[in-house]
Amino acid sequence: MMRNGFLIDMDGVIYRGSQLIPGADRFINALLAQEIPFLFLTNNSQRTRRDVTTKLQRMGIEVEERHIFTCAMATARFLAKHKPGGTAYVIGEGGLLQALHHNGYSIVDHAPDFVVVGEGRTITLDTLEHAVNMILGGAKLIATNMDPNCPTKTGTRPGCGATVSYLETVTGRKAFSVGKPSPIMMRAARKELMLTTSQTVMVGDTMETDILGGVQMGYRTVLTLTGSTKREDLDKYAFGPDVVVESVAELGDPGNFLEFKISQGNKEDDTVNDLNAWRLANA
């Protein structure tokens, strides 16, 4: 059988706030039981891998830390590769700080290599002014993600993208963003699972991040309607998902889904394996 695997968004797909989406636990536990490779992909940089794991375990989803990939991790790994042992001024919280430390970065409040922005509740005008002057002084602006807002139980909270836009407007400098839909995070997640492009399925509820990111990478995409995108919104976009489902529960048995919906007709690939198959087929 062909090896396939899933990249899965969490908020709006697995849960809403602290509320489990019915059937999501069954789907994930089936992935675990069938040893189908998967990774949870989140644009929330606030929590650490362990925090996210605990949240999911409390909902009855028995995942481990290795199943979690946050935009904070993607950002820290990208920076460590781009400039090893660098320094960062951070607007953000635990998840981002820990990921940067873990990747050999020092957190400073003077003359950093990078100003790195995530979400958090500790932002003040002083913090922003401080960041502005560092950026104008030569620090590069890095965004963990550009999500403009995030739906909450009581309404909408401003997202990381809003903070980044503020800094961009004041400084006239453009941020580099690592989170979904950036190919940096989308590709790193696939590599983590050791899948090829054509073996990768992205499941998410947001067109601008999950689905756009997947489409750009040539992955198969599944949109769930349990989160931010409504069916009538689909008309507004020049791109679209391969499959639309009411809920992740509708995918049923993940092994069957992969075999019947995904394996067929998915010839797109840019990997050595695929080239070998092509060579053999055309010999």
Ligand SMILES: [Mg+2]
């Ligand atoms: Mg989502």
